[in-house]
Amino acid sequence: MTQGRIHNFGAGPAVLPLSVVEECRAALPNLNGSGFGLLEISHRSQVFQDVVDSAMAGLRRVLGVPDDYTVLFLQGGASLQFYMTALNLLGEGEKADYLLTGGWSKKALAEAQRVGDAQSAWSPDDSGFKRVPKNGEYQIREDAVFVHYTSNNTLYGTQFHHIPESGGKPLILDASSDIAGVPIDISAHDLVYAGAQKNLGPSGVTVVILSPWALSKVGDGIPTMLDYSVHASKGSLFNTPNTFGIFVLDRVFNWLEENGGLEASIARNQAKSELLYNELDRSDFWVPHAERDSRSVMNVTWRLADESLEPVFLAEAENAGLGGLKGHRSVGGIRASMYNGCPIESVEALVSFMRDFESRKS
Numbered sequence: 001m002t003q004g005r006i007h008n009f010g011a012g013p014a015v016l017p018l019s020v021v022e023e024c025r026a027a028l029p030n031l032n033g034s035g036f037g038l039l040e041i042s043h044r045s046q047v048f049q050d051v052v053d054s055a056m057a058g059l060r061r062v063l064g065v066p067d068d069y070t071v072l073f074l075q076g077g078a079s080l081q082f083y084m085t086a087l088n089l090l091g092e093g094e095k096a097d098y099l100l101t102g103g104w105s106k107k108a109l110a111e112a113q114r115v116g117d118a119q120s121a122w123s124p125d126d127s128g129f130k131r132v133p134k135n136g137e138y139q140i141r142e143d144a145v146f147v148h149y150t151s152n153n154t155l156y157g158t159q160f161h162h163i164p165e166s167g168g169k170p171l172i173l174d175a176s177s178d179i180a181g182v183p184i185d186i187s188a189h190d191l192v193y194a195g196a197q198k199n200l201g202p203s204g205v206t207v208v209i210l211s212p213w214a215l216s217k218v219g220d221g222i223p224t225m226l227d228y229s230v231h232a233s234k235g236s237l238f239n240t241p242n243t244f245g246i247f248v249l250d251r252v253f254n255w256l257e258e259n260g261g262l263e264a265s266i267a268r269n270q271a272k273s274e275l276l277y278n279e280l281d282r283s284d285f286w287v288p289h290a291e292r293d294s295r296s297v298m299n300v301t302w303r304l305a306d307e308s309l310e311p312v313f314l315a316e317a318e319n320a321g322l323g324g325l326k327g328h329r330s331v332g333g334i335r336a337s338m339y340n341g342c343p344i345e346s347v348e349a350l351v352s353f354m355r356d357f358e359s360r361k362s
């Protein structure tokens with residue numbers, strides 16, 4: 001049993017800033033002096049409405065959300081958004097194109113195909129998803145109504161470092177694993193969604209940001225709970241939301257702002273990933289998975305040249321207080337997720353462990 005906190009490299013739910021965890025602890029018996037505990041307060045109370053308003057305002061400031069865009073806090077995870085985006089935005093007989101860059105975008109496409117004519121505009125030649133496409137490598141259909149992409153591929157450790165060309169069509173973005181961790185131009189997108197449990201908070205709350213076009217595109221006859229316009233008209237309080245999740249979101253945005261906002265968050269994440277990629281590039285002992293131009297800042301994936309050493313690496317790492325490093329089963333090997341809540345000291349500890357491991361095993 002571990003008494004202290006480990007260096008947590010888990011892919012999500014992921015490590016949060018310790019100060020945010022402490023704020024949760026303090027609010028559990030009594031939220032903001034109301035006498036009601038955080039888990040025991042009505043979502044219709046003014047005290048909780050203030051939390052929602054503060055979380056929305058913090059999100060808008062940190063991400064630079066245009067004033068005429070709508071922000072929603074929903075449930076069902078990013079996985080429900082795979083279906084909701086298509087259900088709301090893809091009308092009868094309309095088409096949508098998807099950039100297939102990993103397991104999550106595949107799932108998004110499969111859900112859209114339940115609704116209408118959705119197809120893949122690009123997928124890599126090999127099954128390893130080692131890179132994202134460059135502009136000009138794919139064609140968007142003339143009559144597509146939107147293009148969907150996943151900015152960061154959590155499983156494979158690849159990431160777009162540019163906004164993909166969409167042939168002038170509205171862009172829909174799954175930003176679940178890099179929102180508020182990398183530069184993002186919300187105004188260049190018509191819908192952005194993200195499960196909170198990596199960069200923004202706990203599981204159970206999903207951020208959805210819609211342009212006026214996206215909201216106006218919502219069709220008729222959509223089941224109430226799946227209809228963006230219903231949630232928008234009720235300020236995300238149509239039914240009981242994830243009150244705890246929204247509280248944590250608010251505290252994470254507050255933490256981001258107190259620590260230099262999005263720009264500083266980007267710089268911290270850049271520094272962490274550089275430290276780790278430099279180590280991986282230093283020696284043939286390690287074999288990075290992603291192609292260089294597509295490397296993710298948030299999830300770094302790699303194999304050991306001698307793959308039989310991987311279980312040993314993981315077991316010894318855990319003993320050394322470094323947890324959550326097992327790669328996703330689709331890639332295998334090692335994955336270090338270094339979201340906003342992961343301090344650089346954790347990455348320094350990992351790199352130092354890697355050096356020691358290599359010197360003992362090579």
Ligand SMILES: Cc1ncc(COP(=O)(O)O)c(C=O)c1O
Nearest residue numbers: 077078079104154174176177195
């Ligand atoms: C990029 C991406 N999209 C979607 C999902 C699915 O999210 P959820 O579990 O919230 O449905 C994940 C989860 O890891 C993800 O990384």
